[in-house]
Amino acid sequence: MIDLYTDGSCESNPGGRGGWGAILVGDVQGSPVRLHGAEVTSTNNRMELTAAIKGLEATPSGAEVTVWSDSQYLVKTMTEGWRRRANVDLWGRLDQLAASHRVRWEWVRGHDGHPWNEEADRLAGGEAQGWVEAVEAEGRTIAEMIDVSGKDATVREATAEVIVAVGGAYAALRGGTLPKGDALAMAQAAGIMAAKQTPFLLPLCHPLPLEQVSVSFRLRDQAQTVVVTASVKTTARTGPEMEALTAASVAALTIYDMCKGVDPAIRIDGLRLLRKSGGKSGTVVLSTPTL
Numbered sequence: 001m002i003d004l005y006t007d008g009s010c011e012s013n014p015g016g017r018g019g020w021g022a023i024l025v026g027d028v029q030g031s032p033v034r035l036h037g038a039e040v041t042s043t044n045n046r047m048e049l050t051a052a053i054k055g056l057e058a059t060p061s062g063a064e065v066t067v068w069s070d071s072q073y074l075v076k077t078m079t080e081g082w083r084r085r086a087n088v089d090l091w092g093r094l095d096q097l098a099a100s101h102r103v104r105w106e107w108v109r110g111h112d113g114h115p116w117n118e119e120a121d122r123l124a125g126g127e128a129q130g131w132v133e134a135v136e137a138e139g140r141t142i143a144e145m146i147d148v149s150g151k152d153a154t155v156r157e158a159t160a161e162v163i164v165a166v167g168g169a170y171a172a173l174r175g176g177t178l179p180k181g182d183a184l185a186m187a188q189a190a191g192i193m194a195a196k197q198t199p200f201l202l203p204l205c206h207p208l209p210l211e212q213v214s215v216s217f218r219l220r221d222q223a224q225t226v227v228v229t230a231s232v233k234t235t236a237r238t239g240p241e242m243e244a245l246t247a248a249s250v251a252a253l254t255i256y257d258m259c260k261g262v263d264p265a266i267r268i269d270g271l272r273l274l275r276k277s278g279g280k281s282g283t284v285v286l287s288t289p290t291l
Contacts, residue, residue: 001026001027001064001065001066002024002025002026002027002028002059002063002064002065002066003024003025003026003065003066003068003116004022004023004024004025004052004055004056004059004065004066004067004068005022005023005025005068005069005114005116005117005119005120006020006021006022006023006048006051006052006055006067006068006069006071006074006120007020007021007022007048007051007069007070007071007110007117007120007121007123007124008020008021008044008045008046008047008048008049008050008051008071008124009044009047009121009124009125009127009128010042010043010044010046010047010128011128011129013043013044014042014043014044015041015042015043016041016042016128017038017039017040017041017042017128017129017130018038018039018041018042018043018044018046018047018050018127018128019036019037019038019039019047019123019124019125019126019127019128019129020036020037020038020047020048020050020051020054020123020124020127021034021035021036021051021119021120021121021122021123021124021126021127022034022035022036022051022052022054022055022058022120022123023035023055023116023119023120023123024055024058024059025116027063028058028059032116032147033058034119034123035054035055035058036123036124036126036127037050037054037127038127038128038130045071045073045074045086045087046087046090047124047128048069048071048073048074049074049087049090049091049094050090051069051120051124052067052069052074052094053090053093053094053097055067056094056097056098056101056103057097059101061100061101062100062101062102063101063102064101064102064104065101065102065103065104066103066104066105066106067103067104067105067106068106068107068108068114068116068117069105069106069107069108070107070108070109070110070111070117070121071107072107074105075105075106075107076107077091078094078098078103078105079105113199113200113207115145115199115206115207118203119145119203122203145204145206146204146206146238148206148237148238149237151237151238151279152237152279153235153236153237154235154236154278154279155233155234155235155277155278156233156234156235156236156238156239156240156276156277156278156279157231157232157233157234157239157240157275157276157277157278158231158232158239158240158241158243158244158245158273158275158276158277159229159230159231159232159244159273159274159275159276160229160230160231160241160244160245160247160248160271160272160273160274161227161228161229161230161248161270161271161272161274161287161289161290162227162228162248162249162251162252162268162269162270162271162272163225163226163227163228163268163269163270163290164225164226164228164252164255164256164266164267164268164269165223165224165225165266165267165268165269166224166225166226166255166259166263166266167224167263167265167266167267168224168262168263168265169259169260169262169263169266170221170224170225172259172262173226173255173258173259174219174221178258178259178261178262179261179262180257180258180261181258183254183255183258183259184217184226184255186254186258187215187217187228187251187252187254187255187258188215188216188217188251190250190251190253190254191213191215191228191230191247191248191250191251191254192213192214192215192247193250194246194247194249194250194251195210195213195230195232195240195243195244195246195247196210196213196243197246198242198243198246201246202242202246205242206236206237206238208234208236208238208240208243209234209235209236210232210233210234210240210243211233211234211235212231212232212233213230213231213232213233213243213247214230214231215228215229215230215247215248215251216228216229216230217229218290226255227289227290228248228251228252228255229248229274229289230244230245230247230248230251231244232244232247238279239276239278239279241273241276244273245271245273248271249271252268252271253268256268270290272286272287273286273287274286274287274288274289275287
């Protein structure tokens with residue numbers, strides 16, 4: 001079984017430079033296989049079709065393939081018989097390839113956090129903008145998610161810290177009298193939500209099944225600062241370090257937003273990972289918490 005993730009893009013649609021990206025995952029040699037290309041003049045729809053064509057051309061005849069695309073134009077034309085008013089040449093080639101394979105067409109919502117769909121989108125957009133060509137010409141590697149399938153799923157935890165110097169807003173924050181309300185309650189909720197959204201914010205971060213997220217605060221009266229600590233726990237093949245750092249960051253930014261009307265000179269300092277555990281490395285203490 002092969003999964004084919006496709007996407008197309010066009011700068012200044014229609015008529016601008018077009019790019020397409022396709023990723024083959026599953027029963028193909030060297031999986032995942034990344035394919036991509038560009039046309040000087042094209043349209044979004046032509047690039048969507050081209051991505052599917054190029055991906056199917058790279059799979060063995062007769063293979064069972066699921067094509068995942070965020071293009072309703074592509075998927076619904078192949079599954080619901082939408083009228084083909086344009087791109088007749090590409091539809092003809094796509095019909096030939098579909099007939100020589102066992103193809104299932106699936107629509108996936110664009111920019112919804114699916115890692116392979118997001119990567120196909122980056123390849124297509126990069127080709128349309130021309131930067132993929134430049135990266136390859138310099139011998140650099142196009143960004144890709146690390147394959148963690150060979151790792152064991154273990155309980156993994158990570159804890160991060162950041163310090164917010166709120167200055168003149170400190171008394172109002174401590175007393176809960178800020179104009180926008182309770183900054184710490186809002187920051188705690190924001191940090192927890194941010195941990196869950198991490199793979200949507202960081203393109204190459206693996207989506208993880210988070211089992212626990214906690215965000216806590218220590219108020220330091222003399223320094224007029226808030227120490228934000230975020231801890232995340234998961235059972236997965238890779239650790240939640242980025243989730244912990246993201247939770248701490250967004251909690252700090254929420255405090256900044258809640259306090260900036262009182263003192264615009266707020267400063268966020270010292271974002272760092274304190275410790276992580278799980279996997280082959282076991283428990284690693286990277287730094288001591290701020291007192």
